[in-house]
Amino acid sequence: MQKYLYIILLSALTLACGSGTRNNNEGKRMLTVTIEPQRYFLDQIVGNAFAINTLVPPGSSPETYEPAPSVMVDMAKSDIYFMVGDLGFENAWSKRLAENNPNVAIVNCSEGIERMEGYDHSHDQEHDHAHDHDHHHGDITAHVHAHSGVDPHVWSSPRVVKVLVRNMLEAVVKLDPDNEETFRTNFDTLSVKIERTDSLIRDLLKDAPSKSFIIYHPALGYFARDYGLHQISIEFEGKSPSPSQIKEIVDVARKEKINTIFIERGFDTKNASVIAQEIGAEVFEIDPLRYEWDEELLRIAAILAHKANEYLR
Structure with a gap:
């Protein structure tokens, strides 16, 4: 029964979506977003009222990406640029955009979201998480020394996304008040989809044999926090881990009986494979930047x- 529920939900969630470049955009006003999940949300709200341009192409990292001059030209044609809020290149490039193109409104989609600190981190071998497992569920800083970095991956949590999409809604309503009723109706439909996605995730995770997982790049911090999970990153301050750091990860993984390792699309699988072999875990490729955010x-x-x-992509 549950399997069929997933299929029905996915069909409903993707009816109005498209993952490719829009057709019939000639003559439409343009909106620009940083990443594909934002385009998914905006598509749900505005429908076909605008052409939507995504800055970071599939397979690229938004934290190291630098827009080409041609991309900046397209941005300059937009009525609004929706920045995620804390991704690497956004602040510098949005300032340039504002200086050179004052007619482009810049919206920080993370406005009003309580961001997680301690994004740049290293593993702390001394803390025995196994003796205090429940207390640290969702605490991304367990086994880490927290630094001052802010985790930018706000779209990984449906609860947080509710704030993000409302920021997008209010911006397009201000831009195009004649279509306010349509936008708000679409927003209500999107909100129901987000709630249902959240509910299904919670239902699934009730059966998770472990509340901890390893991931190469720590892109699921908000997801982990809001669902009582523990995320352990392989990457060390944006770099591949040293042999001693890999050993620390392996030691923690054995204590917590971790059997799942995630690696994002486009990242090197070598270190993940080494750790998987050591602890008997399986490596899964995921794509947090995928257009089909809910799926x-x-x-x-x-x-x-x-x-x-039961849930094949």
């Missing part, structure tokens, strides 16, 4: 619940 989060939850075969 990918459900897929991640299904993997953690060991129900991946």
Whole structure:
């Protein structure tokens, strides 16, 4: 029964979506977003009222990406640029955009979201998480020394996304008040989808054999926090880990009986494979930047619940 519920939900969630470049955009006003999940949200709200341009192409990292001059030209044609809020290149490039193109409104989609600190981190071998497991569920800083970095991956949590999409809604309503009723109706439909996605994730994770997982790049911090999970990153301050750091990860993984390792699309699988072999875990490729935002989060939850075969991408 549950398997069929996933299929029905996914069909409903993707009816109005498209993952490719829009057709019939000639003559339409343009909006620009940083990443594909934002385009998914905006598509749901505005429908076909605007052409939507995504800055970071699939397979690229938004934290190291630098827009080409041609991309900046397209941005300058937009009525609004929706920045995620804390991704690497956004602040510098949005300032340049504002200086050179004052007619482009810049919206910080993370406005009003309580961001997680301690994004740049290293592993702390001394803390025995196994003796205090429940206390640290969702605490991304367990086994880490927290630094001052802010985690920018706000779209990984449906609860947080509710704030993000409302910021997008209010911006397009201000831009195009004649279509306010349509936008708000679409927003209400999107909100229901977000709630249902959240509910299904919670249902899936009830059956997860472990509340901890390893991930190469720590892109699921908000997801982990809001679903009582523990995320352990392989990457060390944006770099590949040293042999001693890999050993620390392996030691923690054995204590917590971790059997799932995630690696994001486009990242080197070598270190993840080494750790997987040491602890007997399985490596899964995920894509947190995928346009089909809801499907990918459900897929991640299904993997953690060991129900991946029931939920194939």
